[in-house]
Amino acid sequence: MTILGTALGMVFYLLQVVSGESGYAQNGDFEDAELDDYSFSCYSQLEVDGPQHLLSCAFEDPDVNSTNLEFEICEGLLEVKCLNFSKLQETYFIKTKKFLLIGDSTICVKLGGKHITCQKMNIVKRVKPEAPFDVKVIYREEANEFVVTFNTSHLQKKYVKDLLHEVVYRLEKNENDWMHVNISSTKLTLLQRKLQPNAMYEIKVRSIPNTNYFEGFWSEWSPSSHFRTPENNSELSLLYGLVSLTIRRLWNNCARNQKR
Structure with missing residues (x-):
């Protein structure tokens, strides 16, 4: 029985290990993150407030639960390595003078301090002008x-x-x-x-x-x-032209008769 119990214990332990490696985390937030689509899109607007540039991002699926999610941008920045976004309703944004405007940046969605998904992009290739x-x-x-x-x-x-x-x-x-x-x-x-x-x-x-x-x-x-x-007024213009022509002809005839 001892041998059987030990064998069953090892099987149970291996199942736990495999389960953990497959991504079935104990943390409920990360478990939900595995099921959602966190693809997102971004656009930039340059010099929106003096020398400050604006970068805005939003999830492509409007039903994503974004309560505990954060956005972060790294690389392509001046003086700092990374910056965090602010959030307004369903839009994440950052307004700063620190965009290098040369080369790619990496933008990541984070949950609990860990990256869920990332994209590389060059913000000068994603400019959305201000409306005329x-x-x-x-x-x-x-x-x-x-x-x-x-x-x-x-x-x-x-x-x-x-x-x-x-x-x-x-x-x-x-x-x-x-x-x-x-x-x-x-x-x-x-x-x-x-x-x-x-x-x-x-x-x-x-x-x-x-x-x-x-x-x-x-x-x-x-x-x-x-x-x-x-x-x-094309018809009126035509009528006006005919009247003008008639008046000129009458005037010319009168002038000739006076000379005689």
């Missing part, structure tokens, strides 16, 4: 055109100054029928003849980095602006 603003549309009657202008905070920045802008506009009644124009300047001309007369239009803009060094994602859309096109 102050979209204005001015009608130039003499040229039969609309001049669209807008502003962007990146014109005053040291980094990410070159942007590609996507301008979209539509008839207000056509919810999904957007017209798209890509430009590198902050000014666009829309010809009146290509728009419907006496109609209300909505227009908005977004931006993306347009350089080989800084890359990334589209910004949020600017607030929408609205403008109305004038009525089509």
Whole structure:
């Protein structure tokens, strides 16, 4: 019986060891961590507050229980090896002047001080510009055109100054029928003849980095602006032209008769 008891004890011990090596931890938090998907995505915004840059990360699965989770960034930093993120609702962020802006950094999700998952990324390749603003549309009657202008905070920045802008506009009644124009300047001309007369239009803009060094994602859309096109007066213009021609001919005839 002693031999049998010893054998059973060894089997039980081996099962415990195998169980531990397979990741079935005693700690309930780590056990849950094995079951969840902690993949995440990040974007950067440079010079958001003077020389300070912003890096924001969030889990791709919105249902992840992030109560005890932390984010940490290491490498690609000035003067320090690692920095911890702050948390606001479901977003983790860090605002600092210590990003080197050269080379890769390692961003890790931590639970109980231990890394669950990590990603290597270069924050200058994940730039999301700030949204354009102050979209204005001015009608130039003499040229039969609309001049669209807008502003962007990146014109005053040291980094990410070159942007590609996507301008979209539509008839207000056509919810999904957007017209798209890509430009590198902050000014666009829309010809009146290509728009419907006496109609209300909505227009908005977004931006993306347009350089080989800084890359990334589209910004949020600017607030929408609205403008109305004038009525089509082509028939009135034709009538006015005929009347003017008739008056000139009558005037010329009168002048000739007076000379006689």
